[in-house]
Amino acid sequence: MGVIEEADTSSKQQNLFHLIKRYGSYLSLNISNFFSSFSLYNLDIRSIGAIAGLAVAIVFTWRLLRSPAGGPQQRRQKRQGSSSSNPGLTSHSDASVVPSEIYDSRAQNVVDELFQPLKPTLGQIVRQRLSEGRKVTCRLLGVILEESSPEELQKQATVKSSVLEVLLEITKFCDLYLMERVLDDESEKRVLVALEEAGVFTSGGLVKDKVLFCSTENGRTSFVRQLEPNWHIDTNPEIVTQLARFIKYQIHVSPVRSERSAANVFSAISLEQFFGSI
Known part of the structure; x- marks a missing residue:
């Protein structure tokens, strides 16, 4: 026994x-x-x-x-x-x-x-992927908006529904600035109205004063240099290349996969795809 x-x-x-x-x-x-x-x-x-x-x-x-x-x-x-x-x-x-x-x-x-x-959670993923970066700059066309050119903004401005959740998570812990090149004042108003109707300003993390407009692509580059963010998000490969020496990290959003222009530049077909929310 x-x-x-x-x-x-x-x-x-x-x-x-x-x-x-x-x-x-x-x-x-x-x-x-x-x-x-x-x-x-x-x-x-x-x-x-x-x-x-x-x-x-x-x-x-x-x-x-x-x-x-x-x-x-x-x-x-x-x-x-x-x-x-x-x-x-x-x-x-x-x-x-x-x-x-x-x-x-x-x-x-x-x-x-x-x-x-x-x-x-999505919030944890956003924090991890952004490496706890506290300031982010992001262009609107092709990333936050459905439209892809300033000419389209003269007719309408539409916020992508798929990016809203990610955008709101970023605003919870990051100082976020949105920026875009426009051709007239009416385009500015359309963009602000579209963002407001989508609820972007209701979370408290983003205010209208942090949505910046310029008349040239170089103007957007100048905005980013002055703000000195930890991350910049853009669709223009030339701007991404120019800023690679000055900005710690960047996300190049493009529907077509492209080779990384620098070690600190990440590529994604969309902002939401970069954070794995779709």
């Missing part, structure tokens, strides 16, 4: 070792998302819930794997008493194995359910 007890205990220790090893693998695969969720900028209910979930999982798994109340010695005495009163029972009865398997199975299910990879 002592051999069975030792084998049972050894099996549980091995299972506990495998579960701890699984937990370690889980943390190594998700370490960046795990720690980003507890950053000083994002200590929210989701982060607290993740901490609580991990604590509950560890405690519950340990309790499921520990020996039943009374310990091995008490179980051994009961089994010995049972064997002496029922000499016909074999020492290899399946009844001594089933409870251990049930406990191990339940513990494994708990681990499988609670140790799922943490899916980062």
Whole structure:
């Protein structure tokens, strides 16, 4: 009977070792998302819930794997008493194995359910991809607006619905400036009205004074140089190339994939695609 007890205990220790090893693998695969969720900028209910979930999982798994109340010695005495009163029972009865398997199975299910990879929120992705950059400049045409030329703005201005969520997340923790070249004052008014109707100004992170207009492409370059952002977002490859020496990071938005003009320039078919929201 002592051999069975030792084998049972050894099996549980091995299972506990495998579960701890699984937990370690889980943390190594998700370490960046795990720690980003507890950053000083994002200590929210989701982060607290993740901490609580991990604590509950560890405690519950340990309790499921520990020996039943009374310990091995008490179980051994009961089994010995049972064997002496029922000499016909074999020492290899399946009844001594089933409870251990049930406990191990339940513990494994708990681990499988609670140790799922943490899916980062869009806000966390934006922070990570922007490397906590605090100031961002972005052109409007082709990035925020459906239109792609100043001539189109003389007729209409339409905010891309797919970019709104990303744009609002950026305004939550970045000093964002939008800018564009226009041909007349009416175009300016259309752009501001389109942004206002889309709800861009309601979040409090972006105000109309931070939407800048100029009459030339060089004017936009001058805006960016003066503001000295951590990131600039543009569709004009010439401007992106010119600014590569002065701006820490840039995103070149183009429907056609192009080679990176510099190590600090990233390419994407859209702003929302760069942040993986579509």
